[in-house]
Amino acid sequence: xxxxxxxxxxxxxxxxxxTDFIPKVGLVLGSGLGDFxxxxxxxxxVDYSEIDGFPLSTVAGHKGRFVFANVGQTxxxxxxxxxxxxxxxxxxxxxxPIRLMNRLGAKILFLxxxxxxxGDGFTSGDLMLITxxxxxxxxxxxxxxxxxxxxxxxxDMSEVxxxxxxxxxxxxxxxxxxxxxxxxxxxxTGPSYETPSEIKMAKLLxxxxxGMSTAVEAVAANHMGMKICxxxxxxxxxxxxxxxxxxxxxxxxxADAVAPKFQGLVRAVIESM
Ligand code: HPA
Numbered sequence: 001x002x003x004x005x006x007x008x009x010x011x012x013x014x015x016x017x018x019t020d021f022i023p024k025v026g027l028v029l030g031s032g033l034g035d036f037x038x039x040x041x042x043x044x045x046v047d048y049s050e051i052d053g054f055p056l057s058t059v060a061g062h063k064g065r066f067v068f069a070n071v072g073q074t075x076x077x078x079x080x081x082x083x084x085x086x087x088x089x090x091x092x093x094x095x096x097p098i099r100l101m102n103r104l105g106a107k108i109l110f111l112x113x114x115x116x117x118x119g120d121g122f123t124s125g126d127l128m129l130i131t132x133x134x135x136x137x138x139x140x141x142x143x144x145x146x147x148x149x150x151x152x153x154x155x156d157m158s159e160v161x162x163x164x165x166x167x168x169x170x171x172x173x174x175x176x177x178x179x180x181x182x183x184x185x186x187x188x189t190g191p192s193y194e195t196p197s198e199i200k201m202a203k204l205l206x207x208x209x210x211g212m213s214t215a216v217e218a219v220a221a222n223h224m225g226m227k228i229c230x231x232x233x234x235x236x237x238x239x240x241x242x243x244x245x246x247x248x249x250x251x252x253x254x255a256d257a258v259a260p261k262f263q264g265l266v267r268a269v270i271e272s273m
Contacts, residue, residue, distance in 0.1 A: 002147040004092060004099070007053055011100045014051045019044035021068040023077035025273055026101030026226075027266070028217065030082070030113035030233065031251055036263045037080040040069035048081070048097075055083040055093040066101075072271030077101050084212055086191040091141040095220035099150065102224045108165070108273055109221040111214050111230035112266065114251050116238035118199055119183045119208030124237055125258050127265065128181040128209050129169050130161055130230035134202075135215035137188050142223055151223035160222045165229035165273075172268045178261060183208025185232055187215035196240025210238055229269075233262055 021043050029036055048054045048064040056064050064081040079101070083094050098109065117126060146153040173180040186202050188194060190212030194202070202210050209232045218228050235251040235258075236242055244250070 002145065002149060004147040005149045007096065008099050008103050010052050011054060011096070012103050015046055015066070015100075015104065018046050018050070019068055021075065021077070022105040023068065023075045023101065024106060025071075025074055025076045025108045025110055025270055026079065026098070026106035027076055027110045027270065028079045028082055028112060030213070031235070031255060033112055033114070033233065033255055033259060033262060034063055034080045035259055036266060037067040037078045039263065040067065040071055040078070042067050042069050044068040055089045055096060071267060074270050074273050076270055077104060077106055082213060085138060085189055085216070086212055091139050091143070091216060095141040095217055098217045098220045099224065102221065102226055107226060109217070109226045109228045110266070110270065111217055111228065113211050113214045113230070113232050114235040114255055115185065115209035115211035115232040116194070116199070116236055116246070117209055117234035118203050118238040118241055119181060122181060122208065122234055122237065124234055124254050126181050126234040127173070127178060127258075127262060128183050128232040128234060129166060130185045130214070130232055131166065131182050132161060132184045133215040133218060134184060134186040134205060134207055135219055137186070138216055141216045141220045151225065155223045157219075157222060160218050160228055162227040162229055165227060168272055169229060169231065169269055172272065173265060176265060176268065178265055181208070181234070185214055185230070186210045188212060193246040194239045199238040199240050202238070209234060231262075231265070233258055
């Protein structure tokens with residue numbers, strides 16, 4: 001048995017002492033989008049601090065808890081507050097919640113984040129369907145001995161973001177009259193925002209959005225065979241494209257403004273899963 005697997009087992013045990021809810025979908029809420037979890041009827045709530053050995057998010061405005069709820073008919077575990085590499089956690093801890101949601105039953109992972117936009121025609125407030133990612137600027141969460149219980153040593157990455165789920169999201173967006181952008185998400189470590197030159201580089205590499213999360217979570221979920229989809233909420237135009245200086249306050253303010261549109265989309269997508 002690998003150490004990682006032991007750790008997941010201990011976390012599962014803590015949660016199972018509180019709830020026997022079996023989720024189908026794991027939803028990760030990004031910066032400023034956490035309110036979604038307050039708007040569902042929770043069947044159970046487990047604070048991260050109640051889970052043995054669990055990493056705690058330290059970002060202001062991020063709660064740290066799992067909310068178990070039926071979204072429509074779809075049993076869902078919602079991560080209200082994620083853990084970031086820039087907080088000083090190991091990548092293994094960063095992806096532990098993803099592995100835990102899978103072990104609790106979630107076969108589908110729905111990732112959301114706030115991101116800087118650099119795709120052609122992007123404006124702040126846009127929503128972007130993630131079609132692929134670039135994680136080459138952050139450590140791979142699968143480094144180290146392979147946890148064979150979770151997945152293979154060399155996972156295929158040719159279709160991380162499930163094509164059918166992408167189509168579902170497109171269709172729901174269309175039905176809600178939401179113009180949905182699409183593109184590649186690139187993860188940097190943060191916590192500093194990018195320089196204009198780094199954004200030029202990201203653009204040359206084919207990215208349309210940049211952020212500080214998500215890609216490594218998708219790597220770990222793909223390792224375990226989860227079906228993955230993701231939406232970035234473009235909270236600002238990336239450095240050098242925007243004339244304004246970037247701030248976390250701007251990200252949060254834009255998230256508040258876009259939250260109803262975003263939450264409506266997420267809700268309808270999960271209801272159809
Ligand atoms: N860069 C990186 N992460 C972000 C940004 C950004 O511009 N906006 C929100 N998260």
